[in-house]
Amino acid sequence: MSEVLKVEDMSVTFDLHDSEVHAVREMNFTLAEGETLAVVGESGSGKSQAFLSIMGLLAKNGRATGRAVMGDVDLIGMAPKQLDIYRGKDIAMIFQDPMTSLNPTLRVKTQLAEVLVTHRNFDKQAAIKTSIEMLERVGIPEPVKRANAYPHELSGGMRQRVMIAMSLLCQPKILIADEPTTALDVTVQAQMLDLFKKLTEDFGTALVLITHDLGVVAGIADRMMVMYGGRAVETGKTDDLFYDPRHPYTLGLLHSTPHIAKRTARLDPIQGLPPSLEHLPQGCSFNPRCAFAFDRCHAERPPLTEAGEGRQKACFYEGAMKYGEVA
Amino acid sequence: MLGYALRRVLSAIPIALIAVTVCFFVLRLAPGGPFDGERALPPTVLANLRAHYNLDQPLVVQYLIYIWRLLQGDLGPSMVIDGFNVSQLISIGFPFTLTVAMSAFVIATVIGVIAGMIAAVNQNKWPDYVLVLVVMLGVVIPNFLMAALLQLWFGVYLGWLPAGGWVAGSIPHLVLPVTVLAWPHAARISRLMRGSMIEVLGTNFVRTARSKGLGQRLVLARHAIKPALLPVVSYLGPGMSYLLTGSLAVEQIFGLPGIGKYFVTAALNRDYGVVLGTTILYMFIILALNLIVDLVYAWLDPKVRYR
Numbered sequence: 001m002s003e004v005l006k007v008e009d010m011s012v013t014f015d016l017h018d019s020e021v022h023a024v025r026e027m028n029f030t031l032a033e034g035e036t037l038a039v040v041g042e043s044g045s046g047k048s049q050a051f052l053s054i055m056g057l058l059a060k061n062g063r064a065t066g067r068a069v070m071g072d073v074d075l076i077g078m079a080p081k082q083l084d085i086y087r088g089k090d091i092a093m094i095f096q097d098p099m100t101s102l103n104p105t106l107r108v109k110t111q112l113a114e115v116l117v118t119h120r121n122f123d124k125q126a127a128i129k130t131s132i133e134m135l136e137r138v139g140i141p142e143p144v145k146r147a148n149a150y151p152h153e154l155s156g157g158m159r160q161r162v163m164i165a166m167s168l169l170c171q172p173k174i175l176i177a178d179e180p181t182t183a184l185d186v187t188v189q190a191q192m193l194d195l196f197k198k199l200t201e202d203f204g205t206a207l208v209l210i211t212h213d214l215g216v217v218a219g220i221a222d223r224m225m226v227m228y229g230g231r232a233v234e235t236g237k238t239d240d241l242f243y244d245p246r247h248p249y250t251l252g253l254l255h256s257t258p259h260i261a262k263r264t265a266r267l268d269p270i271q272g273l274p275p276s277l278e279h280l281p282q283g284c285s286f287n288p289r290c291a292f293a294f295d296r297c298h299a300e301r302p303p304l305t306e307a308g309e310g311r312q313k314a315c316f317y318e319g320a321m322k323y324g325e326v327a
Numbered sequence: 328m329l330g331y332a333l334r335r336v337l338s339a340i341p342i343a344l345i346a347v348t349v350c351f352f353v354l355r356l357a358p359g360g361p362f363d364g365e366r367a368l369p370p371t372v373l374a375n376l377r378a379h380y381n382l383d384q385p386l387v388v389q390y391l392i393y394i395w396r397l398l399q400g401d402l403g404p405s406m407v408i409d410g411f412n413v414s415q416l417i418s419i420g421f422p423f424t425l426t427v428a429m430s431a432f433v434i435a436t437v438i439g440v441i442a443g444m445i446a447a448v449n450q451n452k453w454p455d456y457v458l459v460l461v462v463m464l465g466v467v468i469p470n471f472l473m474a475a476l477l478q479l480w481f482g483v484y485l486g487w488l489p490a491g492g493w494v495a496g497s498i499p500h501l502v503l504p505v506t507v508l509a510w511p512h513a514a515r516i517s518r519l520m521r522g523s524m525i526e527v528l529g530t531n532f533v534r535t536a537r538s539k540g541l542g543q544r545l546v547l548a549r550h551a552i553k554p555a556l557l558p559v560v561s562y563l564g565p566g567m568s569y570l571l572t573g574s575l576a577v578e579q580i581f582g583l584p585g586i587g588k589y590f591v592t593a594a595l596n597r598d599y600g601v602v603l604g605t606t607i608l609y610m611f612i613i614l615a616l617n618l619i620v621d622l623v624y625a626w627l628d629p630k631v632r633y634r
Contacts, residue, residue, distance in 0.1 A: 087539065118540060
């Protein structure tokens with residue numbers, strides 16, 4: 001399969017009053033056509049900022065460097081005007097909070113149709129018609145009525161469906177979903193994931209799923225990338241990482257997820273807190289919380305290197321990892 | 328939307344009645360009366376005058392007579408300016424005042440909204456700083472001083488514009504008064520607009536609009552302006568009433584033939600009919616403006632229509 005996005009050495013920096021914070025450092029990955037990549041990490045691991053920078057949506061004090069090549073264009077550092085040719089058409093994004101992500105003063109159909117008018121030169125009527133078809137496709141009952149509604153007249157799940165419909169109108173090559181199910185009811189979450197899976201398959205859209213919910217990842221992602229302190233620490237096929245994690249952080253994440261089959265009395269959370277991006281520890285960022293850390297981990301930072309077929313990790317520790325013996 | 332409009336109109340009626348009542352009685356509480364001249368009138372003449380204007384009746388009866396006439400659209404006679412009734416005086420002066428105030432209103436609103444947007448989009452860059460400076464001048468300099476300064480510069484030193492007075496139909500005579508009146512209004516609106524625009528530009532739905540690749544112009548025009556206008560619109564009603572009342576002073580400064588002249592002299596002379604009539608007129612205008620503001624608000628914010 002051909003790749004639709006190739007990110008090389010991408011870093012994101014925010015200027016603060018008298019310092020700067022590196023939210024993302026030297027990120028490298030490729031996204032293949034139609035695949036689903038899950039980006040996993042705690043709050044503050046840089047997962048959202050990495051993709052906002054690809055969309056050119058960083059806050060004013062944010063800067064991105066490196067390359068994010070889609071087709072034959074590099075999206076990083078592109079002028080907003082240029083970026084508008086691709087945003088919404090070839091690369092679309094869905095945000096975490098469906099309650100505030102739609103414009104409260106515009107009807108649903110207006111917000112959908114404008115995408116087609118802008119990118120596909122549809123006239124208004126045709127755009128509305130196509131939008132209503134898309135609403136039906138994402139499972140909204142009475143799509144004509146909903147299209148004429150304002151966002152506040154819809155439930156959270158319904159609004160997220162509207163967001164999905166909106167993002168897929170131009171059948172983009174890449175869809176970035178930033179915690180699309182976090183703000184939703186658990187029952188709605190599963191439906192939403194099924195919908196993602198089905199639609200991205202139908203359209204051949206590559207999906208980037210930014211989440212901290214490993215349950216979400218297991219059900220839908222082909223590959224996953226685990227982020228910690230602004231860097232990718234382990235990447236690989238979802239199954240490989242789930243059954244045979246090679247980075248202590250991935251292992252810790254898996255152990256802090258409740259599992260219905262294992263009736264343990266307590267969860268094992270990862271000890272400590274995620275590091276402040278302003279004061280990352282010397283050596284490996286994870287070393288203060290790592291049970292396997294040894295001298296080298298405190299001295300130098302492990303680079304992301306090949307660790308078996310189709311997977312990479314950033315860790316010096318090569319021994320077996322059994323969580324029970326260290327926790 | 329129509330039901331909403333109707334409800335708002337009906338709710339204005341009791342407010343109008345209360346306002347008229349309060350004005351009527353407060354005015355009568357003030358010491359003195361329309362016939363207390365420097366030279367006392369002979370008692371019989373005074374008695375006849377008071378009988379003619381029903382001033383010899385108990386206050387409540389006078390009030391009921393006034394309300395009864397008001398309902399028929401009659402604002403009563405002027406008690407000081409002989410041979411004129413209040414409606415005539417208003418019809419002479421008010422169109423002029425309204426023209427001045429409305430021109431200032433429209434100009435100030437348009438300039439204020441645009442300036443606020445420019446400042447917000449260029450937050451903390453030079454256009455923002457320049458606009459803040461110009462705006463602050465309008466806010467901190469009181470209108471009588473601003474009027475004098477502009478008269479001096481443009482009327483006397485540069486000689487570009489007439490410093491005062493009125494020639495029928497002459498627009499140059501209106502430029503300075505309208506500027507003095509509009510400046511602080513534009514200033515307040517641009518502050519409001521800047522603040523709300525900055526807030527709206529930071530919202531998630533504007534980020535969504537940007538993520539759709541709509542382009543800066545469409546993002547601003549379709550997604551940001553409407554919600555950003557909400558605080559501005561709620562200011563416009565009271566803002567217009569400031570302009571109408573502010574116009575009274577500005578007319579005096581520039582010697583313009585608006586209603587201000589009558590209102591000020593009537594208040595000093597206790598010309599009950601004229602003061603009440605003018606106040607009621609202003610009240611109706613303000614009620615109507617607030618109604619319009621409410622309707623515009625409902626158009627801007629769909630959630631309001633259901634409250």
